[in-house]
Amino acid sequence: MNRSAKQSTPVIALDAMGGDIGPPVVIAGAELARERYPDIRFRIYGQEQVIRDALASAPRVAAEAEIIHVDGVVLGSDKPSHAIRRARTTSMGLAIDAVKQGDALACVSAGNTGALMAMAKLALRTMDGIDRPALVALMPTMKSDSVVLDLGANTECDAENLVQFAVMGAAFARTVLGLERPKVAFLNIGEEEMKGTESIRDAAQLLRTAAVELPLDFLGNVEGNGIAQGDTDVIVTDGFSGNIALKTAEGTARLVTGLLADAFRASWLSKLGYLLSRSALRALKDHIDPNNHNGAVFLGLNGIVVKSHGGANIKGFANAIGVAHDLVTQDIHARIQADMANFAAHRPGAPGSTANAA
Template identity: 70%
Template structure:
């Protein structure tokens, strides 16, 4: 897929997913339509409900096609249950539009396990990629960092981690605009002798690889927020824990500050004086500002939005899909994996 040829990206949107339902999804799509004048939508869900919401957003209505279905994947559905309805549910039909070529990417705020299962079943993995990885942006003291895998694969071997590093670097070059992202493996220490055999083998392969990235070795969990690396690579078990810990810590910090400022009239005065800085902090830590996780490594783009995201958050997830479409992230990944395999370091162990 050549980025220069995609002048009119098309996003398939699962309108029925997410806590906010169709009203929030349609409002988000309208925000994205304003940001990206060439972007158009395929909207999947209950036609009457979608039509009522589209009536409030004529700009979006002019650039959308509606596909009716009464079937919705619930958050409580098991992936196996959702798979059986991949042709009838709003989530499955959105992914199907990517498979058929009608859309360049699918966006859903629904059940993560179901979305992963449907996407993998319909799109399959790209050549050279054994497993897809879920990648997202995390805020740091400097710029945002890409973290993957965030839960798609609980156990990974060295080859999986190397593939995640290649995909994460391609994602960072697209979304963060970096020519040579700094990549590191999440580990229990920065010393070369620490970590599992899989992590050590992956590091050996990446150190000698000729790839459009700067491999920084290992990074510890407490250093992720420093922003000294652009891409943090790990297995899905550790990555999901790191993500949830970071989100919980941000809520803890905001809660502690709120309690502190309410403790006395002096602290309340301090709040009034520092209100602008505190609003900036809250905005920086707001998950909606970083919304949009991507299943990398599939033959098609699928973006996962937080289920609790507001309209601005879902619009940001659609924006991630738009950027990955126009920059042909799949082509970048394919090229980099082919280059790595062709010039695999001779002294790197075969995982």
């Protein structure tokens, strides 16, 4: 079956054994995803009997899914090097291989992040024009969601890496968030152009001169305290800073909800206040619930690999499948390739580039 034919019926490979709970959440999440996206079909990799037991409560998935039995499981404690050696005998490795072989257009796993990234990079390789893949995900803000990358795939990045991340992140925002011209900025210690590392300054100069020809608006820099404001659609950084920003945001969300819970338990008057503000608190909890933003992606590979949080619930895993569905049906790779070609044609030094005239 050719690629265009597959895109009319998206086939997604699921690592059924990944995550804290495994098949019960994976299959129930797939059932919810099929309710939302009836065109999805699944290839499910894992221990067959356990999968079939879970399918008993998932008629939509059971009617269309293909089960591929495999005994091996990548554990959360496995080192990436060990997982790579066992790739052909594990549910995670074979789910990724399905994308490589063209049997599926995307893979979704809630398993070991390091192992998933290592196996995906080795099996799928990077796209032409992309030096390194980046881990990208959505982060809730005061206004909506923002795209943040890299979140840990690359601890050190040069200017070329950061520019490539910016182009890929903007394509992701157009695909997943439906933005026509995403607003892009580099995470920095100040908004001024002279602030930050040499890599960030050089990347900003490269992107600023070519951004007018790309489907994005380059804002320059954003500080850490500006992430949550929601004025920037795509926030670009190296994996070291990005991972810290993500974990800090997650910890802050837990701190706020914990303090609120303690405050509302403090007295009978505060308990009354809770009853009066219950609907607003539910809205807050829903907005910062990580399950509503679940589904990180290794952008820049020759294939779509989506990482679900290991502790995701049914709704969370369904959302991760939804991210895969959007990237497949809207052909994120074609968008990235077109944008990278456009950037290459208009970057400083490119033949005929308008930037040269300056």
